[in-house]
Structures are given as C-alpha cells and as structure tokens.
Amino acid sequence: MKLYFSPPSPYSRKVRIVASLLGLDDRIELVATDTNNPADIVRWKNPLGKIPTLESDDGTCVYDxxxxxxxxxxxAGGGRVIPKERDARFAALTLEALADGLTDANLLQVYENRMRPENERSAGWVSYQREKVDRALAALEAAPPPAVSDAAQAHVGAIALASxxxxxxxxxEGAWRxxxxxxxxxxxAFAAAVPAFAATKA
Known part of the structure; x- marks a missing residue:
C-alpha cells in the first residue's frame, strides 16, 4: 500500500499512528506529496488533491x-482502534469528529495567512475559526477524555485529538497549553503510552 502524505499534516499523522498501532506500518510505503503542485500524483489518486490518501494493494484509493x-x-480484523461496542464506538467517533473539527479550524487559519495576499486576508474569518478552537479546547479541558495509559487503549478519537x-x-507554538x-x-500521558506519537512528529 502507499500513503500519500505530508509530514506536518495532522491528518497524515493520525493515519500513521493508527497504522503503527495496528502493526501495518511496514506494509505501507510513505509517498511525500506537495498539494500545491499541479503535477503532483496525489491529484490523480484523489480528485480533491488532498492528503492523506491511501492506495491499497489492488490500486483502489481511499480517503479521507x-x-x-x-x-x-x-x-487488521476490526475493533482495534474503532471500538465494536456501540456506546464506546460512538464516543470514539464523536471525539474524532471534534478533534478533526479542531484541526480544520486551525488549518483554515494557517491557510488564510499562507495562501492569501496580505491585503486579501479576512481578520473576521480568522477570528471565527479561532473561536471554534477556543470552544473546542474549553470543552475538552472541562471534560478531558479518559487517559490513555497503554497503547491498546488508544482509539481513533484519542489518536485524532493527540494529532x-x-x-x-x-x-x-503551543500557546494553547x-x-x-x-x-x-x-x-x-498519551505520548508516554503511544511511542508512535513522537515517531510521527514533523
């Protein structure tokens, strides 16, 4: 399999951590991509030109x-990072959605400053995204997920949040801390229990 990715991408990091926990990382070739390059192969593997994109052994591409x-x-057999039990599964998937939304809002702030000329940037748009981040962090601070003390406890929600x-x-610059x-x-605690977190740091 091939994973089209970028090392700084938090979504790529999430997938790489999962692959490591499932013992699949040695079956996946990492292919660094440049999503800003119109000639990059990722645009042919994923019409959206987004990362990560996984190409399976039979050539089928899977995203996001x-x-x-x-x-x-x-x-890997199921039930490893996505729990099978109903309540646990939906709790993990909901945390994943919150963590991915947190990442989306951060990425949109970065892209606003990186991709737009200074005179076209919207301070209101950046503020709108920052408010999402602030609310998400406040909710997570008020009720943190259960601590991960062993890699076997790391479900998709925790992995997405760590990423x-x-x-x-x-x-x-870690200002959230x-x-x-x-x-x-x-x-x-997550970093101590899941070595793949440090191993996938950009």
Whole structure:
C-alpha cells in the first residue's frame, strides 16, 4: 500500500499512528506529496488533491483520514482502534469528529495567512475559526477524555485529538497549553503510552 502524505499534516499523522498501532506500518510505503503542485500524483489518486490518501494493494484509493482509519482497522480484523461496542464506538467517533473539527479550524487559519495576499486576508474569518478552537479546547479541558495509559487503549478519537494538539504545538507554538493544564496532562500521558506519537512528529 502507499500513503500519500505530508509530514506536518495532522491528518497524515493520525493515519500513521493508527497504522503503527495496528502493526501495518511496514506494509505501507510513505509517498511525500506537495498539494500545491499541479503535477503532483496525489491529484490523480484523489480528485480533491488532498492528503492523506491511501492506495491499497489492488490500486483502489481511499480517503479521507477517517475513512482510511476505518479501512485499516477493518484490514487488521476490526475493533482495534474503532471500538465494536456501540456506546464506546460512538464516543470514539464523536471525539474524532471534534478533534478533526479542531484541526480544520486551525488549518483554515494557517491557510488564510499562507495562501492569501496580505491585503486579501479576512481578520473576521480568522477570528471565527479561532473561536471554534477556543470552544473546542474549553470543552475538552472541562471534560478531558479518559487517559490513555497503554497503547491498546488508544482509539481513533484519542489518536485524532493527540494529532490535533500536536498541530497546535507545531503551528501555534503551543500557546494553547497555558490555559489547559488537564488537556496538557492528557496529551503527556498519551505520548508516554503511544511511542508512535513522537515517531510521527514533523
């Protein structure tokens, strides 16, 4: 299999952590991509030109990160990072959706400043995205997910959250940490329990 990815991408990191936890990383070739390059192969593998995109052994391409994670979990027998039990499954998937939304809002801020000329940037748009981030972090600080003390406990929601917080550290200099001590402690426990988190740092 081939994973079209970029090392700083939090969605790529999520998939890479999952692959490691499932023991599938040695079956996946990492193919670095440049989504801004119109000639990059990822645009032929995924019409949206987005990462990550997984190309399976039979040439079928799977995207986006949530679908790739489900594909890999199924490939590994199911119930490994996406719980089978109903309540646990939907709790994990809901946390994944919140973490992915947190990442979306952060990426949109980065892209607004990176992709638009300064005179075309919208301070209101950036503020709107930052408010989403603030609300998500406040909700997670008020009720952090259960601590991950063993890699076997790391479900897709926890993996997505760790990847989202890692992206905040990467692009926003860890400013989130000062006001969210419980979430910082959660991430430190996750990092200690899941070596793949450090191994996938950009």
């Amino acid at each position: 990160s949530a679908v790739i994670v489900a594909f890999l979990d199924d490939l 989202a917080l890692g992206y905040l550290d990467l692009r926003f 000062a006001g969210h001590p419980r979430l910082v402690a959660w991430l430190e």
